[in-house]
Amino acid sequence: MEYAADVDYVSGKTRLYGIVGHPIEQVRSPEMFTAEFRRRQRDAILVPLHVLPDDFDACLPQLLKLANLDGLVFTIPYKLRACAFAAELGEQARLVGAINVLGRRADGRWRAEIFDGLGCVEAFRRRGIGFRGKRVMLLGAGGAGSAIAVAIGFQRPSSLQLFDVDNERAQALAAKLAGANAGVAVTAGAPTIDGIDILLNATPIGMLGDARLPMALGALPRELIVFDAIVKPERTPLLAHAERYGCTTVVGREMMRGQISRMTDYFLTEV
Amino acid sequence: MEYAADVDYVSGKTRLYGIVGHPIEQVRSPEMFTAEFRRRQRDAILVPLHVLPDDFDACLPQLLKLANLDGLVFTIPYKLRACAFAAELGEQARLVGAINVLGRRADGRWRAEIFDGLGCVEAFRRRGIGFRGKRVMLLGAGGAGSAIAVAIGFQRPSSLQLFDVDNERAQALAAKLAGANAGVAVTAGAPTIDGIDILLNATPIGMLGDARLPMALGALPRELIVFDAIVKPERTPLLAHAERYGCTTVVGREMMRGQISRMTDYFLTEV
Numbered sequence: 375m376e377y378a379a380d381v382d383y384v385s386g387k388t389r390l391y392g393i394v395g396h397p398i399e400q401v402r403s404p405e406m407f408t409a410e411f412r413r414r415q416r417d418a419i420l421v422p423l424h425v426l427p428d429d430f431d432a433c434l435p436q437l438l439k440l441a442n443l444d445g446l447v448f449t450i451p452y453k454l455r456a457c458a459f460a461a462e463l464g465e466q467a468r469l470v471g472a473i474n475v476l477g478r479r480a481d482g483r484w485r486a487e488i489f490d491g492l493g494c495v496e497a498f499r500r501r502g503i504g505f506r507g508k509r510v511m512l513l514g515a516g517g518a519g520s521a522i523a524v525a526i527g528f529q530r531p532s533s534l535q536l537f538d539v540d541n542e543r544a545q546a547l548a549a550k551l552a553g554a555n556a557g558v559a560v561t562a563g564a565p566t567i568d569g570i571d572i573l574l575n576a577t578p579i580g581m582l583g584d585a586r587l588p589m590a591l592g593a594l595p596r597e598l599i600v601f602d603a604i605v606k607p608e609r610t611p612l613l614a615h616a617e618r619y620g621c622t623t624v625v626g627r628e629m630m631r632g633q634i635s636r637m638t639d640y641f642l643t644e645v
Numbered sequence: 646m647e648y649a650a651d652v653d654y655v656s657g658k659t660r661l662y663g664i665v666g667h668p669i670e671q672v673r674s675p676e677m678f679t680a681e682f683r684r685r686q687r688d689a690i691l692v693p694l695h696v697l698p699d700d701f702d703a704c705l706p707q708l709l710k711l712a713n714l715d716g717l718v719f720t721i722p723y724k725l726r727a728c729a730f731a732a733e734l735g736e737q738a739r740l741v742g743a744i745n746v747l748g749r750r751a752d753g754r755w756r757a758e759i760f761d762g763l764g765c766v767e768a769f770r771r772r773g774i775g776f777r778g779k780r781v782m783l784l785g786a787g788g789a790g791s792a793i794a795v796a797i798g799f800q801r802p803s804s805l806q807l808f809d810v811d812n813e814r815a816q817a818l819a820a821k822l823a824g825a826n827a828g829v830a831v832t833a834g835a836p837t838i839d840g841i842d843i844l845l846n847a848t849p850i851g852m853l854g855d856a857r858l859p860m861a862l863g864a865l866p867r868e869l870i871v872f873d874a875i876v877k878p879e880r881t882p883l884l885a886h887a888e889r890y891g892c893t894t895v896v897g898r899e900m901m902r903g904q905i906s907r908m909t910d911y912f913l914t915e916v
Contacts, residue, residue, distance in 0.1 A: 380680055380683060381675075381676040381677075381679045381680040381683065382676075383652075383654055384676060384679055384690060384691070384692060384693075385673075385675050385676050385693075386664075386669050386670045386671055386672035386673065387670045387693075388675065388692065388693060390692055390694070393657075396712075398657050398712075398713060399657045399658045400657055401657035402656075402657065403657075404652075404655040404656050404657060404659065405652040405653075405655060406652075408652045408654075408655055409651055409652040412651060412652065419655060419690075419692065420655070421655060421659065421661055421690065421692055422655075422656075422657045422658075422659060422661065422713055423661070423711055423713070424711055424712035424713035424714075425710075425711065425712070426710065426712055429710045432707055433707040433710060433711070436700070436703055436704040436707035436708070437707070439696075439697065439700045439704055440694055440695055440696060440704070441667075441669075441695035441696070441697055442669055442694070442695035443695075
């Protein structure tokens with residue numbers, strides 16, 4: 375077929391996935407997931423689906439009826455609203471109260487989970503670093519921060535300290551995590567690196583041109599492991615500061631890769 | 646971005662098109678339209694959308710609300726039902742009573758047309774053959790046949806003779822065409838090549854392993870032009886017979902190419 379000669383990536387048999395968001399042009403999931411599907415030799419593609427906020431509740435159930443659609447990713451502003459369309463919520467999603475993925479089970483039901491935090495755990499795992507028994511300081515208890523806190527909580531750190539400029543938000547998250555993770559000392563309060571093994575930034579401070587650090591920092595102990603969830607720039611002011619003191623750093627892009635990988639596992643696992 | 650390195654064909658900016666059908670795995674539109682979009686340097690993709698018959702009426706309006714969706718192609722069994730979702734029907738579609746495409750206008754409204762017959766006219770045009778003033782015999786007045794008859798009617802042949810095993814169906818189509826094309830002698834009756842310039846087959850006879858001719862034929866005049874809408878095999882028994890007598894033949898694949906080209910024009914033309 376001369377017409378199809380240069381197109382080997384979509385056909386009537388291709389399984390369909392989508393990312394639902396508003397706006398949609400900036401999302402990176404289409405090329406990232408589609409590349410991951412190819413790497414795993416699956417005939418599948420993930421396309422952008424631009425659903426407007428007023429249409430979301432009517433549109434979602436219909437999208438989920440497409441017989442060749444196997445999964446949806448959700449981004450801003452739909453991670454909370456999408457929960458309503460899940461037949462089953464995963465353990466991370468139940469605690470976070472938001473999802474970023476719906477995957478079709480073998481029986482046709484839609485299960486949901488949030489991988490924002492799992493991507494962070496996966497990034498550390500790929501570096502050979504576990505959270506078990508560690509003393510962790512997390513900056514930021516918003517959308518990304520709470521997902522990261524939940525994922526780390528399930529890894530049984532010895533302590534998890536939360537800071538947010540909105541102290542009430544940090545307190546509420548700490549209370550929820552303490553209830554779900556007996557044996558983990560979860561507290562909310564001022565940012566510190568005293569007695570901390572792993573410092574994580576989940577605030578937007580340091581993004582793009584922002585030269586600030588997300589907390590006041592002087593010299594750092596070499597053993598401190600420092601992570602920043604920010605993707606752009608890759609080397610945030612916090613990570614640059616940590617490198618100066620010889621600390622191990624883990625970058626936002628590693629979390630993103632970890633997330634794509636875990637989400638693809640989720641999509642392609644028959645359950 | 647290492648992840649996206651091997652995927653340059655879908656991103657958040659890619660405009661979306663779909664083909665809606667049931668079943669869906671056999672359709673060729675995804676690779677054919679997507680290749681045509683690439684050839685025209687458009688960042689667009691056409692994906693299969695498997696909508697089940699019970700879901701069609703609820704699903705369609707929601708699909709049409711996707712803000713990055715610019716067009717839909719319809720195949721079996723939806724060419725009639727899809728009419729209900731068009732704000733405007735093209736002149737071919739009004740007469741055929743079916744559509745195979747919905748395209749988003751610049752003002753957001755959905756216009757519809759059927760290109761099944763226009764593809765046939767386009768295939769002839771590319772061969773430098775017009776229907777104007779010609780005497781045409783068309784075999785088959787079903788879905789494909791009626792679309793072809795309508796498209797040819799608008800080309801002002803001198804006569805258009807229709808045959809169908811269901812004579813009532815042929816009569817009804819002839820009456821409709823006669824009303825719409827004053828000056829064209831449209832009749833329904835037995836198949837013949839007496840005084841015919843162009844013979845077209847739009848029946849399924851000769852498809853795949855079927856060795857039959859769609860009408861009884863002996864020796865053919867060399868000047869007769871013979872067309873078969875069947876795509877598989879490319880050389881149908883009818884076309885093989887015509888070649889034996891030195892006739893010019895036009896194959897189903899040329900009609901398909903003509904259709905893809907005209908439909909892509911339709912999708913990409915701002916109106």
